Amino acid sequence: MPWRLLLDKMPKVYFSENINKIIEKIDFSKLGETVAIKVHFGEKGCRTYINPEIVKKVYDKVTGLGKKAVLAECNVLYRGSRTNLKDHLETAKKHGFDFAEIDILDGDIGEKFLGVNVGGISKSARLGKGIERYDSMIVLTHFKGHMASGYGGAFKNIGVGLASRAGKLHIHSNVSPFINVEKCKGCGVCIENCKNNAIKLINNKSEIDREKCTRCAVCIAVCPEKAVRIPWGNSTSEELCKKIVDYSYGIVKSVPNIVYINVLENITEECDCMGIEQEKIVPDIGILLSSDIVLIDKASLDLVNKKSNGKFNEINSVDKNLQIDYAFLREMGEKEYEFIDLDKE
Ligand code: SF4
Ligand code: SF4
Known part of the structure; x- marks a missing residue:
């Protein structure tokens, strides 16, 4: 399986409090020449997003080996500080990610996507089109809670x-x-930007023709009044988690070599998409590495629950195993692992 190639054939998870020790365990010779480092830059107002110094160490290592590396991300769905390319780059730089080229993979307002067959309940996924530019990926994730998916990890x-x-x-x-x-x-701005001619004005108010609408989400990004609303809550938590895994399947299928690093620091109840300052709910733990996406999230949950005496499991009503169990069924990785503590070697 391609997602296991970068470490070894055994399902292992490496742990350290020191990012340098984690970096030493990655076999960079198995990465290709174009490496997308996937990072969430944090919404404006968030203070607990991934530490840019950790990201820079990984970036410096990759580029020091003569490979091309970028920080890769896509625009967000909601209206915020990362809805379009210009604002997204500005937010990233203000948050300390100013040391590398940033590639927003779905274009200026999220209009560029790549359709990939993924099966599952999603059938096909619309990924950021720029993913085609990379043969390898390092998924650098700040692990935390999430009200809709239970937790936010590598998936x-x-x-x-x-x-x-x-x-x-x-x-x-x-x-x-x-x-x-x-x-x-x-x-009329939404009408000008709808490529499917799915919006018209009736009595000076826009109206979306659901038969013509392809759900490209562009109108949400361009409306100056924030009048185009997202139908949140139309998927159940179970559907949401399964779709997250299906889309992850599309990424794994599209990028030949991927390695995962989960940072278990500044663990908050909510996602870094929330533009608010949040308190840590679990003491800092350290950093995990695996080439198996199921294992990295399973090991993260195990550690966070142990450190919080099971309280992390209770922070919201969503079953924390939904993503992992569905991904396991989809044969994306393993649930049993060997835990290697690099700080004890
Ligand atoms: S989401 Fe629908 S209505 Fe909005 S721009 Fe896209 S196709 Fe048009
Ligand atoms: S205010 Fe927004 S929804 Fe109304 S016409 Fe303008 S862009 Fe479209």
Whole structure:
């Protein structure tokens, strides 16, 4: 299986409090020449996103070996500081990710996507099109809680993070966006940007034709009044988690070599997409490495639950095993692992 190639054939998870020891365990000779380092830069107002110094150490190592490396991400679905390319780059730089080229894979407003057959309940995934530019990936994830998917780990980082805006809409909902007529000013910007001619003005308010709408999510990004609404909650938590895994499957299928690093520090109840300051809910633990996406999230959950005396499991009502169990069924990785503590060697 391609996602196991970068370490060894045995399902192992490496642990250290020191990123340098983790980096030493990666066999970079098995990475290709174009490496996307997947990072979530944190929404404006968030202070607990992944430490840029950890990301820089990984970036410096890859580029020091003569390989091309970028920090890769896609635009978010909701209206915030990372909705379009310009704002996204600005937020990333303000948050300390100013040492590397950043590649926003789904274009200026999330309009560029790559359709990939993934099976599962999603059938096909709409990934950020720029994923085609890379033959390898290092998935660097800040592990934390998440109200809709239970927790945010490696699956969420690539399954949602590398979905294009259309893909993110697909993951979160099975229906088209809708218009808040109270907010709509009838400016027509959404109509100009809808390539499917699916919006028209009626009595100076826009209306979406659900038959024509392909759920590309562009109108959500361009409306100056934030009048185009996302139908959140249209997928159950179980559907959401399965779609996250299906989209992760699409990434694993599309990129030949992937290695996963989960950072178990500044663990908060909610995601880094929340533009608020959050308190840690678990003492810092360290950093995990694996070439198996199921293992990295399973080992992270095991450690976080142990450190919090099981309290992490209770932070929201979503079953924390949904993503892992479904991915295991999809044969994306293993659940049993050998834990190697590099700080005790
Ligand atoms: S862009 Fe927004 S405000 Fe303008 S017509 Fe469309 S929904 Fe209404
Ligand atoms: S989501 Fe639908 S209505 Fe909005 S721009 Fe895309 S196709 Fe048009």
